[in-house]
Amino acid sequence: MTIPTPEETTPIEPDVEEIISQQVKDERKRRWLLALLILLLLLICCVGILFYRYITRPQPLPEILPEPIAEQIYYPPTFKFAITGIEQPLGVGVSPDGQRIYTTETSGERLIKMYDRDGNLILSFAPPGTTSSNRIPSYIAVDANGRVFVSDNYNNVINIFDADGKFIDSIIGRDMTLSKFVTRETGSPPPPGTEFFYDNINKVVVYQLPDEEMQVAHAPENEGWLPLGLRFDPAGNLLVTNLEGGKHGVVVIPAESLNGSLTEYAPQLKEFGAQGDGDGELSFPNSAVTSSQGNFYVSDGNNSRVSVWSPGMQYQSVIGKGTADSALSLPRGVWMSGKDHLHIVDTVGQVVKVFDVSGAEPVFLYSFGELGNEQGQFNFPSDIYIDDSGRVYITDRENGQVQIWSY
Numbered sequence: 001m002t003i004p005t006p007e008e009t010t011p012i013e014p015d016v017e018e019i020i021s022q023q024v025k026d027e028r029k030r031r032w033l034l035a036l037l038i039l040l041l042l043l044i045c046c047v048g049i050l051f052y053r054y055i056t057r058p059q060p061l062p063e064i065l066p067e068p069i070a071e072q073i074y075y076p077p078t079f080k081f082a083i084t085g086i087e088q089p090l091g092v093g094v095s096p097d098g099q100r101i102y103t104t105e106t107s108g109e110r111l112i113k114m115y116d117r118d119g120n121l122i123l124s125f126a127p128p129g130t131t132s133s134n135r136i137p138s139y140i141a142v143d144a145n146g147r148v149f150v151s152d153n154y155n156n157v158i159n160i161f162d163a164d165g166k167f168i169d170s171i172i173g174r175d176m177t178l179s180k181f182v183t184r185e186t187g188s189p190p191p192p193g194t195e196f197f198y199d200n201i202n203k204v205v206v207y208q209l210p211d212e213e214m215q216v217a218h219a220p221e222n223e224g225w226l227p228l229g230l231r232f233d234p235a236g237n238l239l240v241t242n243l244e245g246g247k248h249g250v251v252v253i254p255a256e257s258l259n260g261s262l263t264e265y266a267p268q269l270k271e272f273g274a275q276g277d278g279d280g281e282l283s284f285p286n287s288a289v290t291s292s293q294g295n296f297y298v299s300d301g302n303n304s305r306v307s308v309w310s311p312g313m314q315y316q317s318v319i320g321k322g323t324a325d326s327a328l329s330l331p332r333g334v335w336m337s338g339k340d341h342l343h344i345v346d347t348v349g350q351v352v353k354v355f356d357v358s359g360a361e362p363v364f365l366y367s368f369g370e371l372g373n374e375q376g377q378f379n380f381p382s383d384i385y386i387d388d389s390g391r392v393y394i395t396d397r398e399n400g401q402v403q404i405w406s407y
Contacts, residue, residue, distance in 0.1 A: 076354070076368040077392050077405035079376035083119040089395040091230075091383050092402055093140035093148065095163060098387045102148055103395060103402050104137035112137050112150055114165060119404070125165035127152070129197030129206060139287070139383060141230035141238065143258070149238065151227045155200040158227050158240070160262075169262045172198045172205075173222035174251070177265045182207045185217050189263040227251075229287040229299075229333075241285040241298070242271070248282045249273025250298055250309075272296075272313040277303050280315035286332040287383070291340045291357055299331040299344065306331055306344060308357075319355060319362050320344070326353065326364035333383035333395075341365065343384055345394065350378045352394065373399050 083101070087108030094101055100122070101115040110132045111124040126135060127150075136154040143149065146163035158171040170178045178198060182190045182205070190196065196207035198219060208214040229241035236255030242248070250273055257267035273282045283302035290296055294311030297319070305318040305328060319342075320328030329348035336342055340358035350371040356363040369378045379398035386392050390407035 074356070074365045075407075076366050077390070077407045080391075080404045080406050081119065082375070082396070082399075082401040082403045083115055084401045086113065086400050086402065088397050088400065089382070089402055090397060091137070091139035091150070092385050092393045092395045093142040094385050094387045094391075094393060095142055095146050096144055098389055098391070100163065101393060101402065102140050102142065104140060104150060106136055106138070106397075108132065110135050110137060112140075112148070112161070112165065115402075123165055125161065125167075127159045127170070127197060128167055128195060129199065130155075134201060138228060139230045141232050143232055143238075144236060145259075149230055151230055151240075153228060155198055156222060156226050157198055157200075158230065170198055171227075171253075171265070172225075173220055174225050174269060175266055176220055176222070177262045178205060178207075179263045180265045181205055181217075181220060183263045185215070189261075229285065231287060231289050233290045239288040239290070239296075241288055243284060246275050247273075248275035248285060250282075250285065250288045250296065270313065272309060272315075273298070280307075282307065287334045289334050289336040289342070291336055291342075293340075295357070297334060297336065297342055297357070299334045301330055301332055301347075304328050304330065306334065306342070308362075319357075320353075324364075325367070326355070328353065333381075335384045335386050337386045343386065343392075345381050345384050347380055347382055350381065352381065352384065352392075368405070369394075376403070376405075378403075 086103060087105040089103045090106045091104040099117050103113050105111050105113065111126050113124050114122045116122055134154060135152055138151045138153045141149045148161040150159045152159055160168040160170065162168055172178060178196045179190055182196055191210060193210040194207060196205060198205055203219050204216050205219045206214060206216050224244045224247060226243045227240045228243050231239045233239060238253040238258060240251045240253060242251045249271055252270040253267050257265060275281060275283060277283055282298060282300050286299045286301050288296055288298045296309040298307045300307045305320045307318050308316040310316055320326060320331060328344065328346050330346060331344050332347045333345040334342065340356065342355045342357045344353045346353055351367045351369045353367045354365045356365055369376065369381065371377060371379065373379060378396050381394050382397050383395045384392065392405040394403045396403050
């Protein structure tokens, strides 16, 4: 009998191991394929649900999808470019379509300048009857019709221009416009082509009807009227910070009185605040805005805070006191953007600070900017405006420019 050599012996046990190993691999593969199939089915179901919701209730996609987490929402804007060559700009405003940028010069010729969206100068303008020595255009608000409202801190008036810089009228007192005053003087509304202006030095109104001699009349008393900051709320009411001695506060001019005939200007004013440093008091307020809940937020400059008032104009609380990162030094321009994010320009702090005021308590989110004269740095920033595209416009006074940032 022949005994087989080791090479001729059939190894039975290794074949069994290979079979078992292959079975394990096949089982794992089946499990992975099953898991992928389940994930694919879930994805198809989600897409189907979103499609069904969109067909039955069409909405913008962001309203259908869940809100992103907070860390993805709360981030500062980035610096884009600056419009330079402006003599100490203070106020800034933008047309409703975002195509025109307006800013005020508080030094040099003290003009109001209009730029296109790319920062190219279109033209400069000023109220009639004034020169660089007797005007100080300050803050700007642009209404839904494109009219440009500019406070004049020298003449204590609010001048009104059309979108092209053509002078329309002036609010020269709490319940008085130039056209209303001329109507009283002449007995009829001023016809087209009438020229008029308010002379604060001599306290007179100068007017000239078409083809007639120039007339001078003593201006009415404008006691209690020293407008500074201007903002339109979503309803079209004009929020004016008023610096009349002993009465520092906010005056609300209703939209209907501004949209009607200015020759019949008779606003039912609402107002709140008093001068001081206590609760419910203000010291040189520079700007006021409202939240989606109707609360008022007023930059209380010399008190180093922003004060909060209810929709009924009752004092509530303050923002920015203390020594934390959220503390304010000299707040001036304020703006309320989407989701009730309050932007505050801290002029001495050389920074813009942003708070979420949508909840019961304000939450400090972030700040941007720093002292300097390089891109994205400030030297006495003053005012702020944010348009519907997320562009942020900030007047940088001592650097002589308007900075443009973007979310």
